[in-house]
Amino acid sequence: MKRRLACALAGMVAGLCGLAGTTWGQELELEHADFHGRLGMKIQVLAGKVAPNVTLKATLTSDKGLKQDVGGKMAPTLSSRETLVLDLRALPADVYTLTVELSDGRRAIRTWTKPYDGIPRVGLDENNAVCVGGKPFFPVLCKGIGTETDVAKWAPYVNTLKHVAFIDKQYTPEGFKGWLDLAARYKLMAIGPGRGYWWPHGGAVVKYTAEGKSQRERSFALEKLDDYIRVARDHEAFLMYEWTDEPELDNADNCIPAAEVRRATDRCHELDAQHLHFCNMAGYGFARPEGNWMWKHVRSYTYLYGQAADGRKTLMADVLSQDYYPIENADDVRYKVSFENMCVAMDTMRAWNADLAPIIACVETCDITKAATPAPTAAELRLLCWANIIHGAKGISWFHYFKPTPEENFREMARFKEQVTRLTPAVLGPDYPGRVSCQATNDGRVDVLAKSGPDGVYLFAANLKRQETVATFTLDRNVAESEVVDENRRVPVKDRAFSDTFKPLEVHIYRIAD
Incomplete structure (x- = not known):
């Protein structure tokens, strides 16, 4: 009798576990972005191979007594990868805990603090759209514009400024505030500062000279970010923080590591719960042949292949970006630079970051440096914008250096800004669940x-x-x-x-x- 009971209990346990070799209480793997600044978000549950009787349950609780089911799946429809969609818009300030459990005993627990009621001033929704005041916002940017004359010129073609002007006085916290004030006067948002005095060797640029040689800064003096954050966090024009550009460039011994960029992200999150951190990378490595050095190097800056923090995968920044210029570099003899590979770069950057962060695409508006490759035509410019959007871009950043932008391109840029703004509810809305x-x-x-x-x-x-x-x-x-x-x-x-x-x-x- 005892033996039969023991066998029956063993069978029940095996049925509950449902997966050979699973230990009760084993960590269940999840893929997700930071909870910081999120109006909504998708949680990927990596269940793996499961027995037909295994079920999924997800519960959200809070220190003040909230308890609600936020997802589940009954046998036998549970798949190896399930998506939970969280709507965090209406949640008050509190400490929250998400518990995701499989009936085979595996579970994952995530706890975070939401220090404000409702929606953040600037955040991200479940479709990875940037949201301002709770509404999806498609950023159309230009870099390094900061004088009254230049802002007046560029205002018809953008809704956001990125990076203070290349003027020494704008590199200080006070100068940064003046730049934000200028953006506000033209009813523009702003991402920055982009350049300033937060490097260990005291300069405002990433390069410094030591022993007669040019060196590259590899870390931030984090405490020096604080004054810039205090200037920005309550400003009406402020959209996101930016501290460096293309941190991965140079060799492995001279680049700014992804973990250092992540430290800046954490600093922003600590001091400002209402805004996001932005970082741009060069896009070419994402389209290089598999196994190429740069292909492997840029992987280390991504969610799936980067260095885990406290044993868990993390994004380098809340919002990512890439620059890939298929017109300027069409004559590259080493690697094919093309419209098609531009799309590959966007697809790859999204995939390596598990599609957990919005990605903004940089688009060339002019001839950059090479005489052999002229400025894009208006038709090429339009294609660059929409091809990037088709492959997942959530914003467009004009790169207007170093030659003049043709007038016909300015007309196309104005057309694009108007059209994408009008169509933002569709462009940044959910993917169509059907088949086309x-x-x-x-x-x-x-x-x-x-x-x-x-x-x-x-x-x-x-x-x-x-x-x-x-x-x-x-x-x-x-x-x-x-x-x-x-x-x-x-x-x-x-x-x-x-x-x-x-x-x-x-x-x-x-x-x-x-």
Whole structure:
């Protein structure tokens, strides 16, 4: 009798565990961004191979007595990777604990403090959209603009300034405040300071001279960030912090390590619960061949492959960015630099960061330095913007150095800013959960992004080739027609499909009404 009871109990335990070799109380692996500044967020639960009877339960509790179920999955539909979506908008200030449990005994616990009620001034939602006052905001930036004349010139083409002007007086906390005041006068947001006196050797730039040689700073004097944070955190124009650019550049002995950038992120979080930390990287390494030194090096700056903090993966910063200039560097003889590889760089940066952070794409507006590769045309500029968005960019940063930006490009930049601002609810909204496919003729390539907008499904489509093609879009439902946004025309849909012509590098945006 005792033996039969013991066998029965053993069977029950095995059934509860449901996974051979699992120990009760073993850590369950989660992938998620910081809880800092989040209106909403996705938590990836890496359940792995599970038995058919295993269930998932997620509970949110607080020190002041909140308790609510925030997700679950019953057998047998539990998959190896599950996504929990948290809505944190209405939560009051409190200490919160998220507990995610599998019935096989594995669980994960995350605790964080929310020091404010409701939404942060600037935050991120569950779609990785930057939000200002709770509303999705698509940043359109330019770098290093800080005089009255320049800001007045650039205001029609941007909604955000990034990096103080290259003027010594703006590198101090007082100068930074003056720059923020200037942004506010033009009703612009601002990311910065970007340059200032927070390096150990006392300079305002990342380079210093020692023993007659140029050296690169590799760490921050963190306490020197504090005065800049105190200037910015209550300013109406302030969007995000930026302390350095392209920290990964140079060799492994001279670069600024990802862990050091993360220390700056933690400092921002500690002193300012209402804003985010931004960091830009060069995008080329993300498109290099697998195994290439730079390909391996930039991996160390990402969530999945970087150095874990306290045994857990972390993002380097809240908002990431990359610069990849396929027009300027089209003549690179070492590696192919192209529109296609620009998209690879964006896809890879997102994937290596587990798609947990918004990524802003830098777009060249002019000839940078090489005489052999001229400025982008207006059509090329438009493609650069929308191809990056199609591959996941949540903002666009104009790179307008070092030659003049052509007038036709300024017109396209104004057009882009107006259009992307008007379409922000769709551009930054949730991905369409259904299925849309695209097939192009003549060995063409048309990339497409499907989004659920407030008034229908939006398809953002771009021809990445310098040849005309006809693209056929196949939908997952019957509709009568598709509106071509801002082109004053409609395309009939037959048998769930429609076709449209794309000129070289052309972009079309379609709206399919609900």
